[in-house]
Amino acid sequence: MTDKLAFIRADMDGLRESNLLITLRTMGSPADAWMVVDGVRVLNFCTNNYLGLANHPAMKEAAAAAVDRWGVGPAAVRSIAGTQALHVELERRLAAFKGVEDALYVQSGFVANQAAIAPLVGKEDVIFSDRLNHASIIDGARLSSAKIIVYEHCDPADLEAKIQEHLPNYRRGLVITDGVFSMDGDIAPLDKLMAVADRYGVLTMVDDAHGEGVLGRGGRGIVDHFGLHGAFDVEVGTLSKAFGVVGGVIAGKRAIIDYIRQKARPFLFSSAVTPADTAACLAAVDLLEGSEALVAKLWENAAYFRGEMQKLGFDTGKSQTPIVPVMLGDAGLAKQFSRSLFEAGVFAMSIGFPTVPRGLARIRVMNTAAHSRADLDQGLAAFAQVGRQLGVI
């Protein structure tokens, strides 16, 4: 008998030997500043819970009330019987919040890219994609069958050169970029990218997963940050990060969003988001529209943490956002650093190849509004102790 599963064993052995095997930690508490991780209570710098909404009382109340009123699931896709009044209300509120004509709420940010790209471009078309774009953009682009041309990271001049070289060979072009790049915390130069795209009549799309609830006035996102309302074609986002719930949003011009409702396969063939999640997202919009305090606290915490880390002598890379990479270089060192931090009561993940290039391994710190100043000081003390112990500072 041939061993049909031998390829799995070989691949798994390879992953184990090159230190790339993923081990799942089990959370024993809600996402918050402090969490129980594998049975140990630690200070958390790993979740994307930027505003501390994942365990916010108003959010939980809204979700519980929606379960009572609407049940636990819609039991249908949006285009048959799954569009509940809650979905319509959330889409109206998200569009108003973001200052766009229309918004579509889908199952996740990952799904949003699968939904938004394929209706706009097909095999006669070309996508211009930033070298460091997120996996969900890459997969969404592949699903569309369009030709994918990669331009250098955050480089409008290279984008222009690539458009000049390739656009004449295709029917239509679409430029897609992450808004905030999640491994470095840098921001795409959206205004400059858009100016280039406009010069050649190329459609524009940004995936603002890490900017939603973070960038712009009161967390209105990257298009607001650059003041490009109504000019930018499509803004994809997630409600699974700063919004603290789960879901994705596709926001922009009404003609485009309406068209995506007709064409997007995840919208037509996968069931709608649950009432609890939808209602919690509505509560998040209420909180964000009601006060900018959480967004302000998030940026204040991030600036404090980054500044103190730099004073300690750490290299915090190119970060312009609450994502603060602590650059260490060697992947083994980054792993050891993360382990020692955990022993000191701090949960911060090391990130190495292939998520980031070889030789650029790091610890990634996700700042949030949920952290108190005392939490940050405790985290900084742990970084200082481990940094000295390992000869980094």
Ligand SMILES: *Cc1c(COP(=O)(O)O)cnc(C)c1O
């Ligand atoms: C996290 C992320 C996603 C996925 O969002 P989910 O709602 O978790 O599916 C998509 N795009 C980018 C750029 C992200 O950072």
